[in-house]
Amino acid sequence: MKKVFGLLTICLLFSNMGWAQEGRIPAKGFAVDSKEGHFHPYEFTRHAVGDNDVLIEILYAGICHSDLHSVWSEHGESRYPMVPGHEIVGRVIQTGNNVTKFKVGDYAGVGCMVNSCGHCASCEADMEQACEEGSVYTYGFPDRFHENEITMGGYSDRIVVSEDFVLKVSADADMKRVAPLLCAGITTWSPIHFSNVKKGDKVGVAGFGGLGHMAVQYAVQMGAEVTVFDITEEKRKDASRMGASRYVNVTNPKELKGLNNSLDFIISTIPADYSPLMYVNMLKKGGEMAIVGLPGNSNLNIASMAFVAPNRKVYGSFIGGIKETQEMLDYSIAHNIYPEVEIISANGKEIDKAYQNVLDGKVKFRYVIDMSTMNNK
Ligand code: NDP
Ligand code: ZN
Numbered sequence: 439m440k441k442v443f444g445l446l447t448i449c450l451l452f453s454n455m456g457w458a459q460e461g462r463i464p465a466k467g468f469a470v471d472s473k474e475g476h477f478h479p480y481e482f483t484r485h486a487v488g489d490n491d492v493l494i495e496i497l498y499a500g501i502c503h504s505d506l507h508s509v510w511s512e513h514g515e516s517r518y519p520m521v522p523g524h525e526i527v528g529r530v531i532q533t534g535n536n537v538t539k540f541k542v543g544d545y546a547g548v549g550c551m552v553n554s555c556g557h558c559a560s561c562e563a564d565m566e567q568a569c570e571e572g573s574v575y576t577y578g579f580p581d582r583f584h585e586n587e588i589t590m591g592g593y594s595d596r597i598v599v600s601e602d603f604v605l606k607v608s609a610d611a612d613m614k615r616v617a618p619l620l621c622a623g624i625t626t627w628s629p630i631h632f633s634n635v636k637k638g639d640k641v642g643v644a645g646f647g648g649l650g651h652m653a654v655q656y657a658v659q660m661g662a663e664v665t666v667f668d669i670t671e672e673k674r675k676d677a678s679r680m681g682a683s684r685y686v687n688v689t690n691p692k693e694l695k696g697l698n699n700s701l702d703f704i705i706s707t708i709p710a711d712y713s714p715l716m717y718v719n720m721l722k723k724g725g726e727m728a729i730v731g732l733p734g735n736s737n738l739n740i741a742s743m744a745f746v747a748p749n750r751k752v753y754g755s756f757i758g759g760i761k762e763t764q765e766m767l768d769y770s771i772a773h774n775i776y777p778e779v780e781i782i783s784a785n786g787k788e789i790d791k792a793y794q795n796v797l798d799g800k801v802k803f804r805y806v807i808d809m810s811t812m813n814n815k
Contacts, residue, residue, distance in 0.1 A: 461486030466812065467517040468786055472683040473511040477593075477786035480519060484598045485584040491598050492540050493532035494548065499592035500525030500618040500779075501792055501805040502648060503709045504732065508578055509607025509793070512734025517578050522554075523592025524550040524576040525617040527607055528809075533598070539601045539623075544810055545613065547767065548597060549603035549620035550757050552576050555584050556602070561733055567605075592617075593789065595809060605764050608771055611614060617769055617775035618804045620647060620656045621757065622777060626653035626705060627766040628758035629728035630660070633703050637661030640700060643682075645707035645731055646673050647796075648777065648804040653705050654680045656776050665701065676778075688716075701725060711736045718744045718752060725752040786811035 462483040469480035487493045505522040526548040530540045540546060549582075554561050558733040562567050562733055574581050577591030583600075589647040606615055607669035626649050635641055639662045643653045656662045658681035665684040667675040686693045697720045704717050708731040718740055721727055729752065730740070745752050758766065770776065782788045782805050792805040 463487065463588070463596060463598055465594050465596050467521045467523075468784070468789055469521045469590075469593075471511050471518050473509065473516070473518075475509075475518070477789040479786065480521060480773035482521070482590055482592065484596070485581075485587065487532050487534050487598055488600070489534040489536040490600050490602070491534045492530050492537055492546065492604055493598050494526070494528040494546050494597050494604070495531045496526055496528040496592055496809045497613055498527050498617045498781075499523040499807045499809060500621065500648075500777075501592075501789070501796065501807065502618070502621050503796060504621070506793055506796060507709070507732060507734045513732065517550045517588055521579045521592075521594050522577050522593070523807075524548070525620045525806075526576075526597065526620070527613055527616040527620070528597070532600075536676070536715045537601045539606065540604065543802060544608035545609055545611065545616075547607045547616060547620050547672075548576060548592065548603065549605070549763055550576055551625060552589060552599050552603050553581065553759075554603075555593065558694065564759040566759050567617050567757045572627060593784070593807060593809075595812060602621075603760060605760070605767055605814070612776055612783060614806060614808075615742040616767075616771075616781050617806055618652070618777040618779065619751040619770050620763070622648045622652045622804060623647055623770055624758040624763045624766050625730050625755070626707070627656055627769075628762055629705055629753075630656050630703075631762075632728045632755065633728060634663055635660050635703050638663070639702040640722075641665070642667060642701045642704035642717065642720060643707070644668075644704060644712075645709065646677060646803075647707065647709070647801075649730060649748035650705075651676070651680060651708065651803040652777060654682050658682065659773060659775060662703075665697075673802070674691065676802065699723070703727070705730060709733055712738075713738050714738050714752070715744055718750060721745075721748070721750045723748045724750065726729050726753070728753055728755045730755050778805070779806045781806050781808050783807070784809050 463582040555571040558570035
């Protein structure tokens with residue numbers, strides 16, 4: 439009996455050592471367990487800090503409308519438990535042996551992706567978001583580089599990411615407002631640049647929320663004349679404060695008059711069911727429309743004659759590559775272009791409430807969770 443007990447102790451000791459040697463990182467955050475679920479404190483572990491990885495203490499995490507779509511399984515069944523969050527800024531607290539880009543104490547950002555193959559044509563072209571073998575998304579996604587463990591996002595105290603997918607954030611940035619740049623910033627910056635928006639262009643921004651208000655700021659900065667489209671009166675003044683020259687409340691048919699064939703470029707960030715045709719018809723001949731909004735459980739219908747004969751280009755755009763994200767971050771910080779944020783504390787009830795407010799159009803313009811206030815630390 440004594441012998442068996444001794445053997446058991448040794449086995450337990452070894453398995454514990456194995457755990458410790460494996461070096462998994464304990465983490466705490468907020469998860470939901472189902473699409474009807476509420477956010478609750480959640481403890482888990484992250485993969486060990488590999489030679490090319492950095493460990494980041496998360497300071498702030500933004501709440502993107504994509505998080506709502508994912509939590510509520512609006513694009514097919516999501517994986518639970520889920521710790522969302524792909525707008526992350528924090529401080530590096532540990533670096534792997536081969537890391538050269540960061541040192542302990544540096545500020546760092548993480549967006550929607552944490553890995554990709556690194557060698558396909560897309561990755562070689564700095565378009566990791568279109569990796570031919572599939573990008574690894576920041577949460578709710580199997581990480582093939584780490585035994586297919588499901589990734590957990592930024593509503594948490596720390597994260598381990600390969601340095602290639604971590605963005606440098608200059609120490610003089612306004613940290614409270616940096617996180618949303620990692621998704622809302624790059625997702626709007628990228629098509630605005632792809633379509634070569636320039637001074638004097640007439641630009642439409644459909645959906646004036648987290649993404650939309652970044653699009654307005656970038657387009658205004660480039661000298662474009664911006665028209666904002668939304669469904670509320672509440673944001674009319676904000677649009678002109680941000681430099682837009684016109685605000686259209688699309689629920690008022692009178693305000694839509696005279697807009698056909700008038701715009702060079704439109705970005706649609708609308709997250710709910712709508713008809714893109716109305717916007718396509720507003721493009722000049724040869725004009726371009728980028729669709730970035732991802733309405734859940736719905737298909738967008740556009741009549742082909744609306745864009746084929748007038749040679750209008752309608753395309754989708756998905757975040758941006760790491761190099762482009764770094765350019766966007768550096769530019770935004772240097773030009774003082776930030777999201778407008780409402781800071782909430784790291785608490786399940788607060789996050790639940792924030793989700794409802796985003797759905798109800800009651801946020802101006804992005805909720806950011808202050809992870810340092812987490813009381814289950
Ligand atoms: P928000 O909820 O912050 O903003 C959406 C805005 O659209 C709100 O101002 C809302 O109005 C407005 N809106 C809703 N319905 C209409 C309508 N019919 N016409 C005009 N405006 C409307 O969402 P985000 O900006 O965070 O995200 C927008 C979308 O972009 C989401 O679907 C998200 O998943 C997607 N996304 C896509 C990415 C990509 O890479 N392509 C990356 C990140 C997000 P109000 O608030 O007044 O109700
Ligand atoms: Zn997002």
